[in-house]
Amino acid sequence: MNKRIDFILGSFFALSTIIFLFIFLTNDAFFNWAFERHHNILSWYIRPLFIVPIVLFAFKKSWTGIFASIFALFTSMFWFPVPATSSSDVLSFLAYEMEYLKGAWDAPKFLMSVTVPAFFIMLILAAWQKRWKRLIWIVIGAAVLKIIWSVVFSGDAGMSIITPAITGVVICIVGFYFYKRRLSVRK
Numbered sequence: 001m002n003k004r005i006d007f008i009l010g011s012f013f014a015l016s017t018i019i020f021l022f023i024f025l026t027n028d029a030f031f032n033w034a035f036e037r038h039h040n041i042l043s044w045y046i047r048p049l050f051i052v053p054i055v056l057f058a059f060k061k062s063w064t065g066i067f068a069s070i071f072a073l074f075t076s077m078f079w080f081p082v083p084a085t086s087s088s089d090v091l092s093f094l095a096y097e098m099e100y101l102k103g104a105w106d107a108p109k110f111l112m113s114v115t116v117p118a119f120f121i122m123l124i125l126a127a128w129q130k131r132w133k134r135l136i137w138i139v140i141g142a143a144v145l146k147i148i149w150s151v152v153f154s155g156d157a158g159m160s161i162i163t164p165a166i167t168g169v170v171i172c173i174v175g176f177y178f179y180k181r182r183l184s185v186r187k
Helices: 003-026 028-038 041-049 051-059 063-078 088-102 107-128 132-186
Strands: none
Touching: 003 028, 003 063, 028 041, 028 063, 028 088, 041 051, 041 063, 041 132, 051 063, 051 107, 051 132, 088 132, 107 132
16 A cells, blocks of 8 residues: 555544544443443453554555544444443443543543543553564553553452453564564564
């Protein structure tokens, strides 16, 4: 794909992500519909997996791949059906997340929310520059911060995020390792 088309398609997915987030945060019916599906624990496990394609496309300098992967990461929260049952910790944690997202936006909350785009920027730059160690530390750091945020602000219910977060980190690191190894073999 030529660079101009890649940039145009990448911009389309970036704009689609912004529109999705705007609708998600402003439309209560859509917000509740999406969160009902986010109760399905599979969505918790799939979301971190999109870090691998984000990194691989950043490594290849593909705007389309990067922003299509980010769009997929955000929308994957509602890809799965509403579960028949959910654990009390999952229900409690998601209730906290919903309240957090719909509550008043003060300076601390705004600063915490800036960490999400900062994570993506650091992740993409590290991959773009082929800084593998930095990339691994960014992924580990993001998971640790997500766990800390979850536990500090939602109590014991935040513990429900630990297994998906650690699983995501392990899969990302293994994915990066195999991709780097494949590149070494090619050379």
